[in-house]
Amino acid sequence: MSDISFVRTEMLPEQDPPASEVGFVGWMRTNLFSGWVNSIVTVLVFVFVLLLLKAILPWVFSPTLGAGSLSECREILEGMGRHGHMAGACWGVISERWEQLLFGFYPNGSDGVSADLRWRPILAFILLAIAIAPVLFADKVPSKLIWFTALFPFIYPWLHWGGSIWGPVGALLGFVIGWFVFRAVEKASSSLIGMIAGVVAAFVWWLFLSGLIMGAISSVLPIGLEPVQSRLFGGFMLSILIGVVAIACSLPLGIVLALGRQSDLLIVKAICIGFIEFIRGVPLITLLFVASTLLNIFLPPGTQFDIILRVLIMVTLFAAAYMAEVIRGGLAALPKGQYEGADSLGLDYWQAQRLIIMPQALKISIPGIVSTFIGVFKDTVLVSVIGLLDPLGLIAGIRGDANWNGIVWELYGFIALMFFVFCFSMSRYSMYLERKLQTGHH
Amino acid sequence: MKKTVFLGALTVAGLAAGAAAAGTLDDVKARGKLNCGVTTGLVGFAAPDANGEWSGFDVAVCRAVAAAVLGDSKAVEFVPTTGKTRFTALASGEIDMLARNTTWTFSRDVDLKFTFVGVNYYDGQGFMVPKSLGVSSAKELDGSTVCIQTGTTTELNLADFFRANNISYEPVPIETNAEGQQQYLAGACDTYTTDASGLASTRATFENPGDHVLLPEIISKEPLGPLVRHGDDEWGDVVRWSLNALITAEELGVTSANIGEMSAAAGDNPEINRLLGTEGNLGEMLGLSADWAKNAISADGNFGEIFEKHLGESTPIGLARGLNAQWTEGGLIYSPPFR
Known part of the structure; x- marks a missing residue:
């Protein structure tokens, strides 16, 4: 030990890591230039992106927002010395038609007959955000808000279509009556009979009593909004309406179908499998054609069966079939021990589903569920094929205006951007939800 | 509800x-x-x-x-x-x-x-071609590519016309007029055929309408x-x-x-x-x-x-x-x- 000439007796002070390993430079070194292959790829991609931007940006940044027609746009661009087929975008069409792309022909007060009613879909959209808050961010909002969520399915269509308030109230009362009958009969006999009695009572109310009683009340107390015809619906308002209704109705329906498919009851199982496989075996567009044309032929002439309602039902059924399979995947992924554990605790079927099975199965299914949601929302543009004026359907109308005939990219780009905003936020939310529900095992 | x-x-x-x-x-x-x-x-x-x-x-x-x-x-x-x-x-x-x-x-x-x-x-079905193609009659379109809307009578008229004149063509199927316009301008087809009124309104939207001509043949009756x-x-x-x-x-x-x-x-x-x-x-x-x-x-x-x-x-x-x-x-x- 004697040949040790020097021993440091104190710790060296900590030093900053080398500049090449931290900050922006460090990040670039580890992520972009970590080897010669990666460096070459980085440079190539960088050049490619630059070339792409160089081609697109001058087109996007084009001072044509005030132009009143395609030829005016061209004059503006000519005046700047830009020539050719892709000299610049003609944003005048967006500035003139963006309200139409958002609301379709919803009354905007221009015809002098009805007032500007567009506050109603806007209010409905804002209320939608409030109503889904208890579902999406259950830990951050007061739990009483869930009552508003329960009422929202009745408020939402009422705000869109208008009419007497007693219609939605009557529909709501049907559920209330059904619930009380269920509770009363359940106490007296079994829950199955209670459920049947509740459903029957609700339908008796809806079919026979609701119209009479609510009609009488509304003639005494006419409270309501100005009715708006379905024909005037269009643009993103229509896409969101179809998307929201289909998403909201397809999840519960999908859960029921998934459970039915796994049921031991033969008839229930057969019905569920038949329904799911039939709907999944048929393209959505076929169902839409059935809704728009075939039903028209089967129903007697002069029947007013709202086209948007028909489409809503079809899209909901379509989404529900896919949802059922996604949720069945979640159910199948649960270990058998979870089912047996629920049984061993003495829980009945619905308790087990509600407390043990579904919370886990749904958590597993979140990516699939959100994918289905996004798919449904994007599928709503298919309604343009049956003459409904969703954003894509409106393009034909806008291009039919002699001022804007010949414009393509600006309109499709605007619509793509709007859809991206919605779909991307849905996708980010699902990732947030997965992180929140991550319990750290498996 | x-x-x-x-x-x-x-x-x-x-x-x-x-x-x-x-x-x-x-x-x-x-x-x-x-x-x-x-x-x-x-x-x-x-x-x-x-x-x-x-x-x-x-x-x-x-x-x-x-x-x-x-x-x-x-x-x-x-x-x-x-x-x-x-x-x-x-x-x-x-x-x-x-x-x-x-x-x-x-x-x-x-x-x-x-x-x-x-x-x-x-109306009647006509053809539009770029002037640079140097064609003055639809009968000179032998072997050309044609933008054509699918599922319409125009498709059938086109087949009839080319068969009757014993010349060949290659269809480029399109769905809407908007698509046809883009394909034609991008040079995906030599000629675009639809109703003459549609061709005229389409040509009117072009940057240089003078570079394109409507051929004289009207190959169908479209009342x-x-x-x-x-x-x-x-x-x-x-x-x-x-x-x-x-x-x-x-x-x-x-x-x-x-x-x-x-x-x-x-x-x-x-x-x-x-x-x-x-x-x-x-x-x-x-x-x-x-x-x-x-x-x-x-x-x-x-x-x-x-x-x-x-x-x-x-x-x-x-x-x-x-x-x-x-x-x-x-x-x-x-x-x-x-x-």
Whole structure:
């Protein structure tokens, strides 16, 4: 030990890591230039992106927002010395038609007959955000808000279509009556009979009593909004309406179908499998054609069966079939021990589903569920094929205006951007939800 | 909510089944609105403006009929239909008449059970080529690529034409006119073929319309006109004679400018008097008011005025009258007499 000439007796002070390993430079070194292959790829991609931007940006940044027609746009661009087929975008069409792309022909007060009613879909959209808050961010909002969520399915269509308030109230009362009958009969006999009695009572109310009683009340107390015809619906308002209704109705329906498919009851199982496989075996567009044309032929002439309602039902059924399979995947992924554990605790079927099975199965299914949601929302543009004026359907109308005939990219780009905003936020939310529900095992 | 409406609708359907036999004319009068099927948007023929107000050549026919029946050219519900939904919409009674640049063909008239009440535009299928291609006749298009909308009569006409001339072509299938425009401009096809009116309006949107020419051959007959359901002749008569009133008004020189004066009192020309209801009882025969034709003509002007306003040479589309001139001026537009 004697040949040790020097021993440091104190710790060296900590030093900053080398500049090449931290900050922006460090990040670039580890992520972009970590080897010669990666460096070459980085440079190539960088050049490619630059070339792409160089081609697109001058087109996007084009001072044509005030132009009143395609030829005016061209004059503006000519005046700047830009020539050719892709000299610049003609944003005048967006500035003139963006309200139409958002609301379709919803009354905007221009015809002098009805007032500007567009506050109603806007209010409905804002209320939608409030109503889904208890579902999406259950830990951050007061739990009483869930009552508003329960009422929202009745408020939402009422705000869109208008009419007497007693219609939605009557529909709501049907559920209330059904619930009380269920509770009363359940106490007296079994829950199955209670459920049947509740459903029957609700339908008796809806079919026979609701119209009479609510009609009488509304003639005494006419409270309501100005009715708006379905024909005037269009643009993103229509896409969101179809998307929201289909998403909201397809999840519960999908859960029921998934459970039915796994049921031991033969008839229930057969019905569920038949329904799911039939709907999944048929393209959505076929169902839409059935809704728009075939039903028209089967129903007697002069029947007013709202086209948007028909489409809503079809899209909901379509989404529900896919949802059922996604949720069945979640159910199948649960270990058998979870089912047996629920049984061993003495829980009945619905308790087990509600407390043990579904919370886990749904958590597993979140990516699939959100994918289905996004798919449904994007599928709503298919309604343009049956003459409904969703954003894509409106393009034909806008291009039919002699001022804007010949414009393509600006309109499709605007619509793509709007859809991206919605779909991307849905996708980010699902990732947030997965992180929140991550319990750290498996 | 949905269930109630759904079941309610079914109940209504059951009730309506018995009562659906009434004539369309009575239905329209009772409803106070005409349901008129139009395209979802076609330059010059039908398109909504920024406020959702429809206008165009086909729209003008709807407005004339509404004015004739209801006395109000605004009392129209325009139902946008696609090429796929238009016929079921009419057959099912969702619309009262269809004015959607629809070609009058044998099978549509006979087999699909519709009645074409007349022709408001004589169209025909043509070809557009870039000048640089150096082609002056469609017969020189041997071996060319052709942009063609699928599922339309144009596709069949094209095949017939090339077969009859013993030349070959390669189709580039497209779905919509917008797509055709882009494909053609991008050089995906040598020539674009569709109705001549469509070609003209498409060419008008180009940066340099002069670089493209329409070839002289018109390879098909496309008489476009409004149609109604078979079997309701009273209603068919109303639509037919509303259109004829517009045509006759042009022939007799009745315009939206002088109609007020001409209809105020009977004038020298007995046919004008009969048309405008100052003489005779033509309106009564149709089941309409005496001034029905006056209302129809006041809606958007006479046939010539409508043409000029929506398709004519003062518009960006810039179509010449051609076949669609009055028969007195060498065209095919001809109305039976008002007598």
